[in-house]
Amino acid sequence: MAIKESELIINPDGSVYHLNLKPEHIADTIITVGDQNRVDRVAHFFDDVIFETQKREFKTKTGFYKGKKLTVISSGIGTDNIDIVLNELDALANIDFKTRTIKKKIKQLQIVRIGTSGSLQKDVPVDNYVASTSGVGFDGLLHYYAHKADVVNQATTQALIQHLQDSPKKAEPYVVDANSSLLQKFKLSNEKLLNFGLTGTNVGFYGPQGRVLRLPLSKPNFIDSLASFEFEKQKITNLEMETSAIYALAKMLGHQALSVNAIIANRAMGTFSKQPKDLVDNLIQFVLQILTED
Numbered sequence: 480m481a482i483k484e485s486e487l488i489i490n491p492d493g494s495v496y497h498l499n500l501k502p503e504h505i506a507d508t509i510i511t512v513g514d515q516n517r518v519d520r521v522a523h524f525f526d527d528v529i530f531e532t533q534k535r536e537f538k539t540k541t542g543f544y545k546g547k548k549l550t551v552i553s554s555g556i557g558t559d560n561i562d563i564v565l566n567e568l569d570a571l572a573n574i575d576f577k578t579r580t581i582k583k584k585i586k587q588l589q590i591v592r593i594g595t596s597g598s599l600q601k602d603v604p605v606d607n608y609v610a611s612t613s614g615v616g617f618d619g620l621l622h623y624y625a626h627k628a629d630v631v632n633q634a635t636t637q638a639l640i641q642h643l644q645d646s647p648k649k650a651e652p653y654v655v656d657a658n659s660s661l662l663q664k665f666k667l668s669n670e671k672l673l674n675f676g677l678t679g680t681n682v683g684f685y686g687p688q689g690r691v692l693r694l695p696l697s698k699p700n701f702i703d704s705l706a707s708f709e710f711e712k713q714k715i716t717n718l719e720m721e722t723s724a725i726y727a728l729a730k731m732l733g734h735q736a737l738s739v740n741a742i743i744a745n746r747a748m749g750t751f752s753k754q755p756k757d758l759v760d761n762l763i764q765f766v767l768q769i770l771t772e773d
């Protein structure tokens with residue numbers, strides 16, 4: 480059955496509604512970044528760029544790095560944007576835009592987020608990197624999709640819900656694991672450079688991440704509770720705003736996803752990196768190197 484024009488919106492030039500991309504514009508390996516300027520900083524390392532476009536916060540460059548075709552795209556901030564980016568990337572890969580039908584053979588994309596994040600743990604100070612073994616979602620996005628039970632890491636999710644005892648007014652937390660083969664690839668490459676931990680994703684930078692400027696919090700000990708959670712020797716290392724939704728949508732759609740974040744803030748110590756740009760640039764080069772190793 481053809482997907483209606485109101486559901487899959489295709490621009491007059493044949494590109495998908497928000498991302499402004501046509502199916503032939505994307506590589507099978509896709510780097511997502513929050514910040515539009517970071518797209519140039521990734522593509523700066525490419526040997527050549529064969530396509531670029533931008534609409535709103537969604538800026539894309541596709542090119543080659545050491546012979547491998549890569550796409551880098553900015554998502555902007557937040558899981559609401561991730562809903563758009565992941566669904567439209569999947570549509571580009573797996574829906575025939577002419578017939579508006581799902582292709583018989585589903586393509587698996589490899590999606591790697593290069594982000595920035597705040598650490599919750601004193602032993603993961605600023606200027607470190609964290610590869611997210613799981614995304615811990617406080618955003619509620621997953622709950623809008625019908626999904627198989629095994630999309631969610633049920634044991635960690637239940638342990639966290641018990642630990643937090645949070646208000647029923649908030650979305651129920653969910654935990655989704657990273658793609659195991661991508662995670663393994665990063666583990667084998669240079670374990671010393673990376674920390675591995677659970678990454679919390681929430682719907683804001685201030686209150687939802689326990690920051691107080693002028694507004695007091697409904698649950699002042701929220702990030703302390705996150706920091707003290709431990710299950711099967713794993714802790715919530717860091718907080719940001721996209722990983723859980725990337726992991727959840729990628730898993731439901733059958734894609735591989737991994738999120739790697741530069742730690743620019745440490746919430747337990749109240750510190751902020753003096754060199755966030757260099758920190759992210761080094762992470763970009765590290766990720767590019769791993770993605771081109773076979």
Ligand SMILES: O=P(O)(O)O[C@H]1O[C@H](CO)[C@@H](O)[C@H]1O
Binds near residue numbers: 514595596684
């Ligand atoms: O640097 P990016 O990738 O945008 O990631 C982090 O930075 C933004 C907040 O400043 C949020 O998007 C958060 O997830």
Ligand SMILES: O=c1cc[nH]c(=O)[nH]1
Binds near residue numbers: 596597688718719744
């Ligand atoms: O603390 C931080 C730092 C970067 N991005 C976030 O979302 N939180």
